[in-house]
Amino acid sequence: MRILVTGANGFLGRGLADVVCKRFGTAERIVLTDLTSPMIGVGPVEMIPGDLGDPVFLHELAEPGFDIVFHLASLPGSLAEREQALGHRVNLLGPLMLAEKLAARRSDTRLVFASSIAVYGDLGQKTVTPDTPCHPQLTYGAHKLMTEIMLADMARRNVLSTISLRFPGIVARPLADNGHGSAFMSQLLHKIRTNEPFECPVPADSVCWWMSRSAAVENLIHAATLPSSGATVQPPVLHATIAEVAEAAMRVTGNRPAIHYGDDGRLRRIFGSMPPLDANLAISMGFRADADLETLVHATFSGD
Amino acid sequence: MRILVTGANGFLGRGLADVVCKRFGTAERIVLTDLTSPMIGVGPVEMIPGDLGDPVFLHELAEPGFDIVFHLASLPGSLAEREQALGHRVNLLGPLMLAEKLAARRSDTRLVFASSIAVYGDLGQKTVTPDTPCHPQLTYGAHKLMTEIMLADMARRNVLSTISLRFPGIVARPLADNGHGSAFMSQLLHKIRTNEPFECPVPADSVCWWMSRSAAVENLIHAATLPSSGATVQPPVLHATIAEVAEAAMRVTGNRPAIHYGDDGRLRRIFGSMPPLDANLAISMGFRADADLETLVHATFSGD
The missing domain is CATH 3.40.50.720 (NAD(P)-binding Rossmann-like Domain)
Structure with missing residues (x-):
């Protein structure tokens, strides 16, 4: 091989x-x-x-x-x-x-x-x-x-x-890895992990694929x-708002840093307005999403 | 310009x-x-x-x-x-x-x-x-x-x-122009024009876009x-069977050469099984099909 x-x-x-x-x-x-x-x-x-x-x-x-x-x-x-x-x-x-x-x-x-x-x-x-x-x-x-x-x-x-x-956008990329427009998704998780305030460029109810x-x-x-x-x-993904992921990360870490949500329309349009996904075909082929948001957060925080 | x-x-x-x-x-x-x-x-x-x-x-x-x-x-x-x-x-x-x-x-x-x-x-x-x-x-x-x-x-x-x-496939390409899989659509028209028999590779009821x-x-x-x-x-097209186009060409020319229809499954699948087309968007942009099959045949036969 x-x-x-x-x-x-x-x-x-x-x-x-x-x-x-x-x-x-x-x-x-x-x-x-x-x-x-x-x-x-x-x-x-x-x-x-x-x-x-x-x-x-x-x-x-x-x-x-x-x-x-x-x-x-x-x-x-x-x-x-x-x-x-x-x-x-x-x-x-x-x-x-x-x-x-x-x-x-x-x-x-x-x-x-x-x-x-x-x-x-x-x-x-x-x-x-x-x-x-x-x-x-x-x-x-x-x-x-x-x-x-x-x-x-x-x-x-x-x-x-x-x-x-x-x-x-795969999470959680290193903070320095910021050539991706979706970098804010990773930054959110890192900042909650280190209990630092975060300026999120998109609104709390922005829906991303995770x-x-x-x-x-x-x-x-x-x-x-x-x-x-x-x-x-198209592999299955978790479909959740920024606020839902932030909540899951706070539950996992016990941290509650201040998160200020902005209103970057372009970023929201591209990465934060994701519709539902019917991934049944991919699932039948054996592809898998993270089991739930806490699993996603744990994977992210355990050297992922 | x-x-x-x-x-x-x-x-x-x-x-x-x-x-x-x-x-x-x-x-x-x-x-x-x-x-x-x-x-x-x-x-x-x-x-x-x-x-x-x-x-x-x-x-x-x-x-x-x-x-x-x-x-x-x-x-x-x-x-x-x-x-x-x-x-x-x-x-x-x-x-x-x-x-x-x-x-x-x-x-x-x-x-x-x-x-x-x-x-x-x-x-x-x-x-x-x-x-x-x-x-x-x-x-x-x-x-x-x-x-x-x-x-x-x-x-x-x-x-x-x-x-x-x-x-x-645009008609009627010269007979020598046979690198296109859809060449039979043009050959049909040429052969009727010159009143020669034609071995059509696909069945008479094959539907093409013209x-x-x-x-x-x-x-x-x-x-x-x-x-x-x-x-x-996607510009509008005429949606017609091989037999309908052959009939139109015979009406225009008065010729009735023998046409033998074959059953090439691959050619029929690619070029002869075309579904209807909703070209309303293109039509609203000003794109046009030939007015009807006789217009198509006339265009083909008048130095088109």
């Missing part, structure tokens, strides 16, 4: 790499890659830093092929919106070139792609289903959607075994072993 | 170039491009042959910017399915690079993109609306869909004024002048 994790130095990547190393300890080869050398790694782990936008690096990295590839590397949404050329390179050309290099070696490689709910754009309040149309309102979401389409087509042609998972890093990691690993290829999956 | 037509040597491109030259005769500059030198051109027309997959050629072509660009150049669907690397270059990287070069010069350039109903994939029998989900079943359709998404995003960012039109080249050209020109930017439009 040979496994590759890209973006292994990112928030989700570190969590995934950790679990992959523990759970696939007998793998012949586990390769972690990121722009800079990944920090963790036990067992048969190789850390190969490099730029996935560089065809020469990609070519060498893909040699001699993998059984499972988790492609997490990406430029976060807000940053990609400001840095269009870099976003184009990292979020569009990167996955397209990686998929092509992998397919040139082995058509049975399972490529698990970390997509994003940014593919949807303005959702309105109708329940989201697999047929919900996508009209991305960030270039990040446009690139993720384009990659999903390309990967589904490669699966259709049987040149690569692909699956895309649409992740919401997933802990450990739930995201389990969904990625589940996707790696699913028999069906070519799917684009 | 400066106008560029790519794919100007193709079936649709020749028809468009002809009308553009006549209708925009006072334009400062009309540039026609294709891999080989375009054959037509009157007035202030420049013919600049070259490869849109070549960044250097693209860079020079885009200089010093255009008011209107019609991007028609593409590798047909069946051919692109066999020649994946070429399709990737022509049908995906080509439009992405062209759009980028144009945007680098002028953000108010109107780019009219000839997309395709191949974006939909298997449609079932539910009426097609602007919310119909897209699951392309040909790489050609995947590339067209990816391009639509990128162009809508560029319009959202106000870096280019874009509009995409989803065309059905549009003549002159209707397609009028829709392209209409798209060039619409104020709104960023739209992806």
Whole structure:
């Protein structure tokens, strides 16, 4: 078994790499890659830093092929919106070139792609289903959607075994990790944990989709072993207001820092007006949300 | 006024170039491009042959910017399915690079993109609306869909004024133009015109979406002048069986050649099982289908 994790130095990547190393300890080869050398790694782990936008690096990295590839590397949404050329390179050309290099070696490689709910754009309040149309309102979401389409087509042609998972903002990212527009969701949890006041940019009744890093990691690993290829999956999430999550975090910690709620209309529109989700199809495929808000908070606070 | 037509040597491109030259005769500059030198051109027309997959050629072509660009150049669907690397270059990287070069010069350039109903994939029998989900079943359709998404995003960012039109198989392509899976729709009309027997690969009751080249050209020109930017439009079409179109062509010509209907399940599934279309939105924007089947046949037979 040979496994590759890209973006292994990112928030989700570190969590995934950790679990992959523990759970696939007998793998012949586990390769972690990121722009800079990944920090963790036990067992048969190789850390190969490099730029996935560089065809020469990609070519060498893909040699001699993998059984499972988790492609997490990406430029976060807000940053990609400001840095269009870099976003184009990292979020569009990167996955397209990686998929092509992998397919040139082995058509049975399972490529698990970390997509994003940014593919949807303005959702309105109708329940989201697999047929919900996508009209991305960030270039990040446009690139993720384009990659999903390309990967589904490669699966259709049987040149690569692909699956895309649409992740919401995963909590709780480190405070320094603020290139994501959804960073406030993580900041809220960190500030309650350290009992510090927090200026939340969106109103208390803003509704977000929530997933802990450990739930995201389990969904990625589940996707790696699913028999069906070519799917684009919206994993189940917790659907809760900012205030409900703050309350759960306060119950878990016993802290009650002051939280001041703002009214950033743009952030609320993109991340804080999420409709209900019908994830029955994904659930029937074995994907899972955090069990409840307290489980989410616990996962977040226990080294998640 | 400066106008560029790519794919100007193709079936649709020749028809468009002809009308553009006549209708925009006072334009400062009309540039026609294709891999080989375009054959037509009157007035202030420049013919600049070259490869849109070549960044250097693209860079020079885009200089010093255009008011209107019609991007028609593409590798047909069946051919692109066999020649994946070429399709990737022509049908995906080509439009992405062209759009980028144009945007680098002028953000108010109107780019009219000839997309395709191949974006939909298997449609079932539910009426097609602007919310119909897209699951392309040909790489050609995947590339067209990816391009639509990128162009809508560029319009959202106000870096280019874009509009995409989803065309059905346009009739009647020349008999030699057989890289399209929908070529049988055109062949049927040619054979009736010349009163020759025809082996139609799909059953008589196969339902297709029909549009003549002159209707397609009028829709392209209409798209060039619409104020709104960023739209992806499904223009109205005629919804009719192969047998109904054959009957109309026989009425118009007085010919009654023998037509033998086959049962190619794959062709029928992709091109001959089209559901009804609700094109009210496009009609309200001013897009038009051929008035009726006889109008379609007449357009086809009068040098269309």
